[in-house]
Amino acid sequence: MSLALVTGASRGIGREIALALASAGHQVIAVSRTPNKDETNQRITSIAGDISDLAFVNDLHEQVQRDHGNIEILVNAAGIFGPIALIKDSNPHQWLETMMIDAISCYYTSRAFLPAMLDARWGRIINLSSAAALHQPGKLNSAYATAKVALNQFTRHLAAEISGSGVTANVIHPGDVRSEMWxxxxxxxxxxxxxxxxxxxxxxxxxxxxxxxxxKAADLIMKLVSDESANINGEFLWIDNPLQAPIDSWDKPVDAPPWL
Incomplete structure (x- = not known):
């Protein structure tokens, strides 16, 4: 079984994902700002910290590698909705915090844990995104939607870089879940x-x-970490039977740019 790291793992969707991975026999490092102090699952190790802090992520990488080994499955499930406000009325600190947690933190963790996956020629990176990134822009949620668009594009670039390496990177939309964020x-x-x-x-x-x-999100994660999903890379994936019917995902890139 593999060693997995799940961010935002103390509650909601992240917690369900951590439990599903542990139930399947994986060892799980559960990272969150407020970890579960009463954790009883012996396959789950809780670590407290802010993944939007690069120094913490670097220390986390060293700690996990020293005490547990190399991460093979990385699930970035931490997220906040951020300010609901017009851009002109928005709080810059809250707006930037949303970008940092929902997008930049995924860059931090991927950058830290990817090299060992590439060396092993096996790994899974799964980022939790949102259908908000696929809808036409609207009012009041610029921070959240922009962060998810950035996360999607980052994942596509990452997938292109690791194509054929045995490591995959994808994003999923977990649906409309009544979590604390809700x-x-x-x-x-x-x-x-x-x-x-x-x-x-x-x-x-x-x-x-x-x-x-x-x-449903946990079930989709379990499919993606299986060897049967080795050829799924750079995709936006939906849970089974979501309340909101899937909408058109990102366009497939053309074979070659017009200037070549």
């Missing part, structure tokens, strides 16, 4: 009043339907 979205939509009516309608719809089961 409660944050609901509270911010309420605070906006009339300006947040579209978000409130979205929140109410997910509350009414119950949202997507986070186990």
């Amino acid at each position: 409660a944050d979205i609901s509270a911010k939509a309420d605070a906006l009043g009339e300006a947040g009516v579209d978000y409130k309608s979205w929140v109410d719809w997910v509350e009414k339907t119950g949202g997507d089961d986070p186990k």
Whole structure:
């Protein structure tokens, strides 16, 4: 079995992914700002830290390699929705924090743990994205949507660099999950009043339907870490039967640019 590292692993989708990997026999390093202090699963080791801090990620890499070995499965599940505001009214610190956690941290962790995967000629990097990156731009969620667009494009570049190496990189959309982040979205939509009516309608719809089961995302992760998925690289993947029907994913690149 492999050694996996999951960020945002103390709750919500990240927690479900960590549990699924552990249940399958993998050893899991669960990283989050507020780790589960009462962890009873002997296959899960919790580490506290901020993955948007490069110094922490570098120290994490050294600690994990020293105490556990090389990471073979990396799942970047940490994320925040960030400010719901017009750009002109947004808080720059909150806007940048969203970019750092939702996108830049995935660069930090991938950069740190990828070399050992390449040396072993086997590895899986899976980033949790969002359908927000595929919708037409709208008002109020520029930080979150921009971060997810950046994450998608980063993953495509990473996939191109590692093609044929035995290592793959993909993004998944976990669906509309009623996590703690969802409660944050609901509270911010309420605070906006009339300006947040579209978000409130979205929140109410997910509350009414119950949202997507986070186990669907965990199931998709388990498929991607299997040897049967060795040829899946650089893709945007959807969970099975999401509440929101899949929309067109990113376009496939052309065979050659027109100037060649």
